[in-house]
Amino acid sequence: MPLSRLLTLIIGVIVVLAMTIWLITSLNWLYGQIAWSASPFLANLLLLLLIVLLAVLIGGLVYYLRLLWMPSASRKGSVRPPVTLPQKKSDAASVNLKAVRSQVEQIQDEVARQALKARSQAIESNLSQGNLQVVVFGTGSAGKSSVVNAILGRVVGRVSAPMGTTTVGETYTLNLPGLEREILITDTPGILESGIEGNERGEVARQWATEADLLLFIVDNDLRQSEYEPLQVLAEIGKRSIVAFNKSDLYAEGDREVILARLRARLRGIVPPSDIVAIAANPPVVRLATGEAFTPDPEIMPLIRRIVAVLRAEGEDLLADNILLQSQRLGDEARRLLDGQRRRQAMKIVDRYQWIGAGAIAITPLPGVDLLATAAVNAQMVVELGKVYGCELNLERGRELALSLGKTLASLGIVKGVVQLVATGLQFHVGTLVIGKAIQGVSAAYLTRIAGKSFIEYFRQDGDWGDGGITEVVQRQFELTRKEEFVKAFLKDAVARVVEPLHLQRDQAPERVKEPLWQPRDTPPRPPAQVQDPPSPKGDDWNQPPPRDDGW
Ligand SMILES: Nc1nc2c(ncn2[C@@H]2O[C@H](COP(=O)(O)OP(=O)(O)OP(=O)(O)O)[C@@H](O)[C@H]2O)c(=O)[nH]1
Numbered sequence: 001m002p003l004s005r006l007l008t009l010i011i012g013v014i015v016v017l018a019m020t021i022w023l024i025t026s027l028n029w030l031y032g033q034i035a036w037s038a039s040p041f042l043a044n045l046l047l048l049l050l051i052v053l054l055a056v057l058i059g060g061l062v063y064y065l066r067l068l069w070m071p072s073a074s075r076k077g078s079v080r081p082p083v084t085l086p087q088k089k090s091d092a093a094s095v096n097l098k099a100v101r102s103q104v105e106q107i108q109d110e111v112a113r114q115a116l117k118a119r120s121q122a123i124e125s126n127l128s129q130g131n132l133q134v135v136v137f138g139t140g141s142a143g144k145s146s147v148v149n150a151i152l153g154r155v156v157g158r159v160s161a162p163m164g165t166t167t168v169g170e171t172y173t174l175n176l177p178g179l180e181r182e183i184l185i186t187d188t189p190g191i192l193e194s195g196i197e198g199n200e201r202g203e204v205a206r207q208w209a210t211e212a213d214l215l216l217f218i219v220d221n222d223l224r225q226s227e228y229e230p231l232q233v234l235a236e237i238g239k240r241s242i243v244a245f246n247k248s249d250l251y252a253e254g255d256r257e258v259i260l261a262r263l264r265a266r267l268r269g270i271v272p273p274s275d276i277v278a279i280a281a282n283p284p285v286v287r288l289a290t291g292e293a294f295t296p297d298p299e300i301m302p303l304i305r306r307i308v309a310v311l312r313a314e315g316e317d318l319l320a321d322n323i324l325l326q327s328q329r330l331g332d333e334a335r336r337l338l339d340g341q342r343r344r345q346a347m348k349i350v351d352r353y354q355w356i357g358a359g360a361i362a363i364t365p366l367p368g369v370d371l372l373a374t375a376a377v378n379a380q381m382v383v384e385l386g387k388v389y390g391c392e393l394n395l396e397r398g399r400e401l402a403l404s405l406g407k408t409l410a411s412l413g414i415v416k417g418v419v420q421l422v423a424t425g426l427q428f429h430v431g432t433l434v435i436g437k438a439i440q441g442v443s444a445a446y447l448t449r450i451a452g453k454s455f456i457e458y459f460r461q462d463g464d465w466g467d468g469g470i471t472e473v474v475q476r477q478f479e480l481t482r483k484e485e486f487v488k489a490f491l492k493d494a495v496a497r498v499v500e501p502l503h504l505q506r507d508q509a510p511e512r513v514k515e516p517l518w519q520p521r522d523t524p525p526r527p528p529a530q531v532q533d534p535p536s537p538k539g540d541d542w543n544q545p546p547p548r549d550d551g552w
């Protein structure tokens with residue numbers, strides 16, 4: 001007790017004592033006066049009245065003193081203080097949800113967008129309501145529905161011997177003594193069942209498990225490796241589990257202890273030993289010696305006690321962790337969908353530019369191999385790709401980027417590699433008169449593709465080439481496009497889009513066929529009208545006239 005309060009108390013007691021003495025003396029004097037001047041009966045009556053009044057006054061004083069002295073929280077008596085989630089985690093979750101919402105808004109696929117919106121709203125309402133989600137999980141026929149029935153104390157889920165009795169997640173409300181929050185308990189289908197339907201049911205169960213604040217993992221014997229794995233995976237993503245060894249009535253006391261000990265040993269580091277309990281959720285009817293049928297009570301209290309203990313001690317943290325986890329998972333999914341959507345949009349742009357460039361270069365060929373790289377990497381394409389990824393560039397910046405990528409293509413020998421690859425691929429498809437033009441056009445398209453895909457990587461990483469720099473990204477994209485199936489499909493497309501129009505053009509202009517369509521090497525350079533960006537500054541090899549032995 002603080003000193004100030006102690007002093008107040010002492011002074012108060014002295015004052016009260018002094019007043020009491022004065023009061024008794026005064027009453028005594030008054031009593032004497034009345035008894036002497038009036039009657040003793042009247043004096044007794046007055047004394048009684050005064051004593052009652054005094055008692056009421058003292059009672060009132062004691063009541064208010066108690067109020068003054070008691071700590072403010074306990075004064076409210078039965079009203080419990082409001083429960084708040086750990087501030088940091090719930091703040092992080094709401095910040096995360098806000099970011100997710102803006103990503104979800106950008107998703108164009110209506111169905112996916114609505115689904116993600118609904119999930120983000122569900123997480124938000126969980127954040128504000130804070131119900132605890134307990135999910136009953138485990139292999140088929142381990143007794144999950146029986147456990148739910150026993151915990152709820154009434155039959156809600158169908159129970160039967162064959163696996164696959166529960167086919168969807170069923171949720172019930174549960175109030176446990178000593179817990180402020182409402183608990184939602186979900187019975188799930190069994191995992192690790194065979195067949196397509198079994199797998200689908202297992203997926204439903206796993207989905208529920210990832211959304212749980214607390215998992216009740218039901219087994220009916222020692223743990224199999226296949227049961228251990230999902231439990232471990234769930235523990236790795238931060239799921240808290242209680243393991244219930246059900247059907248323990250089937251085992252003699254000693255065997256039951258052996259199984260429990262094995263479970264505790266196997267799950268060391270994943271589930272604390274005290275959270276692995278033996279139960280019998282639905283012991284079968286037994287026939288007594290007298291011939292009478294007897295249904296034993298379920299032995300479920302060890303599990304209920306653990307659920308209450310864990311939720312009381314860790315419930316708020318589990319809830320906050322789970323909300324954070326759910327919002328992060330939603331964010332990952334939104335990002336994945338958005339990334340796919342952007343990639344599709346970006347690839348359309350690359351496709352468009354690669355064939356525009358190919359056509360232009362095939363009509364107006366270039367004098368040298370290395371010039372091809374500059375022509376193939378169009379600044380406007382870079383600007384448009386940036387826009388898809390929310391990165392606004394002006395044309396000047398687009399040019400800079402295009403130029404540096406073109407240089408990289410040339411310096412890594414990718415231009416020559418592509419020309420070689422295209423020349424080999426086209427040799428049987430193209431007539432000799434247009435072969436040079438065709439190789440240039442198709443190579444330009446190929447290089448545009450490598451450049452476009454490299455820029456997609458760059459913009460995906462918020463305008464960063466990554467640790468390996470531009471060289472590594474470009475080299476990787478080149479390697480990826482060299483895969484046989486891609487080259488085949490690309491060349492097939494190229495024949496239709498570049499080579500055939502060239503043949504057609506030649507056939508339709510017989511008088512010009514006498515001059516080969518392919519420009520001789522020493523023709524002065526003519527930049528392709530639509531695609532080529534201005535050449536780089538003087539003194540750059542890139543801009544030098546092509547060497548004489550430049551062969552197409
Ligand atoms: N001996 C014994 N049998 C039990 C116990 N609990 C459940 N069973 C039996 O185990 C069988 C399967 O029980 P369910 O509760 O349907 O099991 P489940 O895990 O929900 O099964 P699915 O929904 O098919 O995955 C039933 O025949 C139950 O009677 C128990 O404590 N002791």
Ligand SMILES: [Mg+2]
Binds near residue numbers: 165
């Ligand atoms: Mg079931």
